[in-house]
Amino acid sequence: MKRLFVLTTLFAFYAGGISAQGFLKGGQVHGNFEIDAQYYQPDDKLGITDSSLAGKVYGMNAFGNLIYTNGGFSAGLRYEAYLPPLNGFDARYEGQGIPYWFAGYQGDKFEITVGHFYEQFGNGLVLRSYEEWALGYDNNFNGARIKYQPFDGVYLKALAGTQRFFWEPYEDDNRGIVKGFDAEFYLNDMIPGLREKKTRIVLGGSFVSKYEKAKTKSILVDTTRYVYEFPENVAAMAGRVNLIHGGFNLVGEYAYKMNDPSAMNGFIYKPGEALFTSLSYSQKGFGVTLSAKRIDNMSFKSGILEQSNALDINYLPPLTKQHLYSLPTLYPYATQPNGEMGVQAQLVYTIPRKSKIGGKYGTKIEVNYSKINALEKEAVEPGIPIDSTGTLGYRSNFFSFGELEYYEDLNIKLSRKFNSKFKASVSYFNMKYNIDVIEGHPGEPMVYANIGVLDMTYKLDYTKSLRLELQGLFTEQDRGDWATVLLEYNVAPKWFFSIMDEYNYGNPDDDMQLHYYNAAVAYVLHSTRIALSYGRQREGLLCVGGVCRQVPASNGFTLNITSSF
Amino acid sequence: MKKAALLLLATFVAIIVFSQEEQKHKLPSVEIKNVNGIPFNTSDIDNDGDPVIISFWALWCKPCIRELNTISDVYPDWQDETGVKLYAVSIDDVRSSSKVLPFANGNDWDYEILLDPNKDFARAMNVNLIPHMFILDGEGNIVWQHTSFAEGGELEVIETVRKIAAGEELSQ
Numbered sequence: 010m011k012r013l014f015v016l017t018t019l020f021a022f023y024a025g026g027i028s029a030q031g032f033l034k035g036g037q038v039h040g041n042f043e044i045d046a047q048y049y050q051p052d053d054k055l056g057i058t059d060s061s062l063a064g065k066v067y068g069m070n071a072f073g074n075l076i077y078t079n080g081g082f083s084a085g086l087r088y089e090a091y092l093p094p095l096n097g098f099d100a101r102y103e104g105q106g107i108p109y110w111f112a113g114y115q116g117d118k119f120e121i122t123v124g125h126f127y128e129q130f131g132n133g134l135v136l137r138s139y140e141e142w143a144l145g146y147d148n149n150f151n152g153a154r155i156k157y158q159p160f161d162g163v164y165l166k167a168l169a170g171t172q173r174f175f176w177e178p179y180e181d182d183n184r185g186i187v188k189g190f191d192a193e194f195y196l197n198d199m200i201p202g203l204r205e206k207k208t209r210i211v212l213g214g215s216f217v218s219k220y221e222k223a224k225t226k227s228i229l230v231d232t233t234r235y236v237y238e239f240p241e242n243v244a245a246m247a248g249r250v251n252l253i254h255g256g257f258n259l260v261g262e263y264a265y266k267m268n269d270p271s272a273m274n275g276f277i278y279k280p281g282e283a284l285f286t287s288l289s290y291s292q293k294g295f296g297v298t299l300s301a302k303r304i305d306n307m308s309f310k311s312g313i314l315e316q317s318n319a320l321d322i323n324y325l326p327p328l329t330k331q332h333l334y335s336l337p338t339l340y341p342y343a344t345q346p347n348g349e350m351g352v353q354a355q356l357v358y359t360i361p362r363k364s365k366i367g368g369k370y371g372t373k374i375e376v377n378y379s380k381i382n383a384l385e386k387e388a389v390e391p392g393i394p395i396d397s398t399g400t401l402g403y404r405s406n407f408f409s410f411g412e413l414e415y416y417e418d419l420n421i422k423l424s425r426k427f428n429s430k431f432k433a434s435v436s437y438f439n440m441k442y443n444i445d446v447i448e449g450h451p452g453e454p455m456v457y458a459n460i461g462v463l464d465m466t467y468k469l470d471y472t473k474s475l476r477l478e479l480q481g482l483f484t485e486q487d488r489g490d491w492a493t494v495l496l497e498y499n500v501a502p503k504w505f506f507s508i509m510d511e512y513n514y515g516n517p518d519d520d521m522q523l524h525y526y527n528a529a530v531a532y533v534l535h536s537t538r539i540a541l542s543y544g545r546q547r548e549g550l551l552c553v554g555g556v557c558r559q560v561p562a563s564n565g566f567t568l569n570i571t572s573s574f
Numbered sequence: 575m576k577k578a579a580l581l582l583l584a585t586f587v588a589i590i591v592f593s594q595e596e597q598k599h600k601l602p603s604v605e606i607k608n609v610n611g612i613p614f615n616t617s618d619i620d621n622d623g624d625p626v627i628i629s630f631w632a633l634w635c636k637p638c639i640r641e642l643n644t645i646s647d648v649y650p651d652w653q654d655e656t657g658v659k660l661y662a663v664s665i666d667d668v669r670s671s672s673k674v675l676p677f678a679n680g681n682d683w684d685y686e687i688l689l690d691p692n693k694d695f696a697r698a699m700n701v702n703l704i705p706h707m708f709i710l711d712g713e714g715n716i717v718w719q720h721t722s723f724a725e726g727g728e729l730e731v732i733e734t735v736r737k738i739a740a741g742e743e744l745s746q
Contacts, residue, residue, distance in 0.1 A: 041700035129692040132668040253610045260672050287672040296676025326669035331634040357680025472726035499724030536719045573700040
């Protein structure tokens with residue numbers, strides 16, 4: 010009812026605007042939309058039958074955005090429809106409506122937004138709301154936000170709101186309220202003496218508080234019944250620094266969260282901690298980045314019982330490379346919010362053009378290494394098992410790596426343009442993947458995989474090109490060996506054709522040694538793209554940024570239409 | 575609730591209809607960061623009256639990197655001929671935003687690199703898929719946009735930039 014009131018008020022506001030032509034003068038409207046539809050076919054080999062499809066032979070996800078701006082004023086909305094949601098999207102999305110609308114004004118030193126908004130404090134360790142359409146992820150805030158710049162170099166933000174939970178309207182018993190404050194100080198702009206200094210220093214701090222009406226939960230240990238006392242207010246805070254000097258850039262953020270027992274951490278009362286650091290150096294032709302992080306009991310949601318990809322208040326970035334080819338993405342890493350230690354190094358170098366090794370156009374080298382382990386955990390007290398619900402859970406040394414390995418990945422890519430018509434790249438990946446922990450397949454052994462990719466592009470003439478990808482993945486575990494062939498024929502800038510076959514020839518189950526074939530065509534006109542594909546989709550984990558979506562195996566037609574205007 | 579939503583939608587349609595004046599789109603003003611993490615307002619994207627290319631990309635987007643590498647080979651020629659400047663806006667989130675500058679430098683790119691780690695600018699520009707490229711004329715009007723990339727796609731880009739540099743009207 011409250012929402013209805015707000016919407017009506019907003020409507021009246023706009024309607025008033027229409028009659029007053031002055032309001033519209035200089036106004037601009039633009040937007041975009043996307044329709045993703047699938048038609049599913051039965052496929053005995055994939056175990057998809059008429060009864061498993063249960064009548065849901067079509068799926069469609071669609072959205073449309075409209076934004077109106079006029080000087081400092083802007084307003085917008087997004088309509089979404091999931092009729093029904095595509096396979097692999099949360100079934101709670103089924104339906105349609107307007108989950109995002111806002112009105113805002115931006116002045117010289119301030120900005121105010123009411124309605125829905127996305128926000129990130131620092132690196133997101135204590136607060137980040139964002140959306141990833143491809144993953145069905147959206148944790149936008151519904152409330153109000155103010156940004157204010159009182160002096161040069163000082164940026165303040167404050168917000169309060171509730172988060173999107175599929176289509177469910179806010180009730181005080183289905184999620185909490187989030188309030189946050191963030192300040193960022195660019196010292197070189199604030200202090201006259203530092204203005205001309207070569208070293209730039211940025212400091213920042215955030216405070217976030219979640220209020221959630223206490224629920225009760227009791228457990229039986231032996232014959233005694235214990236009743237949990239949940240904190241109604243959970244505070245989290247973070248401090249960060251950014252130092253820039255010449256080609257060097259250092260980023261660091263430390264976050265602390267007060268006790269926050271939840272379904273995610275097994276209802277332990279330990280405070281949470283996170284550290285995220287990155288040091289990079291680069292100059293023309295060369296760049297290197299070293300990163301490290303620690304995550305300790307840092308899941309932070311505005312719903313104490315929520316365990317799915319929803320109601321996240323913060324964001325815990327994975328320290329692994331997001332792979333670009335299809336077989337390496339078979340084993341993607343997802344941050345373990347309850348605890349992990351990670352390091353990553355990345356190097357990019359261009360062997361100069363016209364040198365002996367570099368060739369006429371230069372040769373590019375990329376090397377990336379990441380390693381993620383569990384935390385080292387000790388019992389809080391002798392006799393109480395680690396992670397016991399209702400206790401402080403465990404003790405852990407801040408700087409030590411646990412023995413349990415989650416993920417390791419070393420990969421190297423060389424790419425070179427040989428002449429005006431031909432270029433190629435070759436990549437090698439060596440991966441260790443704890444499928445038990447990352448995908449929640451208890452008891453499955455660690456996956457050791459070697460992967461090779463050859464990617465070649467040949468230009469037939471100015472706008473026509475062929476691209477061929479050959480990929481091989483070799484492992485003794487999981488689904489065994491794979492080979493992939495992808496051939497693209499493109500006529501720039503409008504036509505894209507491709508055929509692809511992923512062949513799981515090494516599957517230990519002979520019946521599952523399948524070809525996952527796919528053919529696709531896409532037509533692009535300026536900012537409109539229409540794509541149609543037909544084929545099999547292998548089961549897998551699709552990850553973008555920090556969240557992943559389990560994609561079930563399917564067979565059928567897919568249609569995507571996107572447009573911006 | 576549904577009724578209110580419909581009303582809102584209807585209002586927007588009305589606004590579109592009523593506001594179809596002969597007017598070109600300007601860049602929205604969004605506070606993002608430059609490649610070093612220093613605040614940058616997108617309304618400050620400027621090239622002293624010469625054309626501007628804005629390309630949305632990310633480290634995880636293969637065609638984006640192909641596009642930027644392809645243009646990189648001819649960029650000095652493009653600049654000499656038309657004075658164009660390319661802003662490459664990375665939508666990588668904090669997972670990899672600190673790797674953007676080393677990657678761009680390592681690849682020997684001469685572009686202005688901007689960071690949009692929470693996609694505020696991309697959202698304001700209605701970017702669905704990347705690569706998504708915009709071309710601005712000398713007055714800062716958005717006069718052309720395109721999504722996707724294949725080898726040879728850069729030819730249409732430079733053709734468009736040449737027309738703008740020569741003061742021709744575009745009919746997109």
